[in-house]
Amino acid sequence: MDTLFQPYRLNGTLTLANRFMMAPLTRCMAGPGLVPTAQMAAYYGRRADIGLIISEATIIRPDGQGYPNTPGIYSPEQIAGWKQVTEAVHAKGGKIFAQLWHVGRLSHPFFHQGEVLAPSAVAHEGTVPRMRELVYQVPRALSESDIAQLVEDYAQAAANAIEAGFDGVEIHGANGYLIDQFLHHSSNLRTDQYGGSPENMSRFALEVVDAINARIGSERVGLRLSPGAYVHLEGDARDRAVFDYLLAELNKRALAYVHLGIFDDSLTFDYLDGRASDYLRAHYDGHLVGVGNYSAESAAEAIRADRFDLVAIGRPLIANPDYLNKIKAAEPLVPYSEAMLAELV
Ligand code: FNR
Ligand code: 8K6
Numbered sequence: 001m002d003t004l005f006q007p008y009r010l011n012g013t014l015t016l017a018n019r020f021m022m023a024p025l026t027r028c029m030a031g032p033g034l035v036p037t038a039q040m041a042a043y044y045g046r047r048a049d050i051g052l053i054i055s056e057a058t059i060i061r062p063d064g065q066g067y068p069n070t071p072g073i074y075s076p077e078q079i080a081g082w083k084q085v086t087e088a089v090h091a092k093g094g095k096i097f098a099q100l101w102h103v104g105r106l107s108h109p110f111f112h113q114g115e116v117l118a119p120s121a122v123a124h125e126g127t128v129p130r131m132r133e134l135v136y137q138v139p140r141a142l143s144e145s146d147i148a149q150l151v152e153d154y155a156q157a158a159a160n161a162i163e164a165g166f167d168g169v170e171i172h173g174a175n176g177y178l179i180d181q182f183l184h185h186s187s188n189l190r191t192d193q194y195g196g197s198p199e200n201m202s203r204f205a206l207e208v209v210d211a212i213n214a215r216i217g218s219e220r221v222g223l224r225l226s227p228g229a230y231v232h233l234e235g236d237a238r239d240r241a242v243f244d245y246l247l248a249e250l251n252k253r254a255l256a257y258v259h260l261g262i263f264d265d266s267l268t269f270d271y272l273d274g275r276a277s278d279y280l281r282a283h284y285d286g287h288l289v290g291v292g293n294y295s296a297e298s299a300a301e302a303i304r305a306d307r308f309d310l311v312a313i314g315r316p317l318i319a320n321p322d323y324l325n326k327i328k329a330a331e332p333l334v335p336y337s338e339a340m341l342a343e344l345v
Contacts, residue, residue: 001300005328008051008310010256010287011219014167016051016095016310019303020324021259023291023314024054024099024170024224029344030071034059036081040071041088043344046321048094054170054222054259054312055085057101057177060157062112064102064178066128073098073157079164086165097168097222098161100154100212104178105139105187106232115140119182119204120189124232147194147204150178155211158221168220171208174261176232179205180225183242186234198245206249218254222289226261228269228276237271247283257287259312265292281307296327321345 009015031037044053059065059072072078082098089096105118108128118139128134142150158169173179181187182204188195194203205223212221227243229235250258258280265277272279277290290299290308299311315336317323326333 001296003303004296004300004311011254013217013219014052014095014256017049017093018051018324019310020050021289021310021312022047022050022053022317023312024057024172025314025318026056026067026070027341027344028067028069030069031081033075033077034065034070034072035075035077036071036085038084039344040081041084043321044085044096045088045092045094047317047323048089048092049324050094050313050317051310052167053089053094053096055096055098055166057099057172058157059101059103061102061153063107063114063117064104065111066103066106066108066177068111068131070101073100073160073164074153079160082161082164082166086167090165095167097170097220098157098164098166099170099172099224100157100161101172102150102154102178104181106136106177107139108134108137110134117142117146118178119187119194122187122189124176124187141190144192144194147207151204151207151211154208155215158212158216162216162220168222168256169212169216170222170224170259171212172224172261173205173208174224174226174259176226176229179208180261181233183225183239183246184229184233185236185238185242186229198242201242202246202249205246209250209253209255213253213255219256221255222257222259223250223255224259224261225280226276227279228262228267228272230262230267235269235271240271243272243279244283247280251285255286257289257310258284259289260291260308262292265290265294267292277308318345 291312319336
């Protein structure tokens with residue numbers, strides 16, 4: 001357990017106070033104009049003893065929204081709102097990355113009165129959670145010039161995050177959202193340079209990574225990936241070759257870390273020959289963040305077994321703002337319940 005509390009050097013720019021990360025947690029509590037609030041600043045500030053906080057997913061532009069009141073990072077007001085958050089975390093000696101998000105086909109015109117965009121015109125079956133009257137639509141397939149604009153918008157959002165005082169960004173490439181929709185066969189049916197082969201299906205993700213690296217430096221950039229499809233899209237055995245290619249390319253890029261996107265890391269995937277975390281460990285050479293139903297004890301055990309380097313904690317940190325102190329003092333944790341999502345404690 002001691003190892004978890006030791007400082008961890010990510011690279012020449014970033015050393016974390018310990019190996020805990022706060023997993024990105026959508027809370028749907030932004031104010032009008034999707035501006036972060038003083039309550040959000042206090043909420044993140046209370047968790048500043050965690051080695052690295054990843055913010056709730058934050059939309060890079062209006063058509064990236066898929067849930068109510070999720071914060072953005074494209075307007076001057078949003079950047080100013082985030083400054084309160086980063087200042088609250090830094091005042092207590094903490095570090096925080098912004099998670100950059102576009103939901104792709106999981107958006108709905110209800111949120112932005114515009115089109116729903118995705119790699120291909122394939123709808124996700126179902127309805128927006130908690131807004132069951134909103135049925136997911138068939139998206140318009142992005143043109144190549146739309147894609148170039150999106151890459152630029154991700155890079156601008158990263159620059160905005162640095163302006164807002166974030167220590168870096170985590171690109172949300174997981175959980176079936178826009179970038180992940182390019183990486184899986186069930187949602188990418190393209191026949192141009194963005195589909196049809198592992199290299200083409202990885203192109204958008206790598207263009208986003210490269211554009212952000214060029215803007216803010218790769219040592220400040222993390223990437224979240226879900227090689228095992230478990231939410232919002234169907235897996236396909238052919239997806240394995242896409243991730244084999246993508247990870248080999250990422251090995252050349254010196255990112256701060258790769259972070260698995262999953263809810264429960266005991267899940268196994270036939271086409272990954274087991275757990276997604278073990279697959280990432282075998283194919284990715286850099287720092288790996290594990291997540292998904294870990295306690296401090298099970299995380300320490302996994303790190304001791306060299307299965308990953310850092311652990312992200314999600315639901316227990318919603319329920320316990322003082323998570324780290326409780327772990328240190330071996331005090332019991334308050335159990336998480338969904339009812340807790342109604343309030344920022
Ligand atoms: C999440 N998760 C999530 N993931 C992500 O990449 N961006 C996000 O904004 C969110 N939002 C979110 C909200 C809520 C309420 C939950 C419960 C989860 C997934 C999260 O980061 C993490 O992967 C899982 O919660 C698994 O970790 P724990 O909770 O078992 O430690
Ligand atoms: C009034 C309180 C409203 C709080 C709503 C929180 C909604 C969370 C939205 C989900 C975030 C994305 C999580 C990724 C997929 C989860 C699938 C299991």
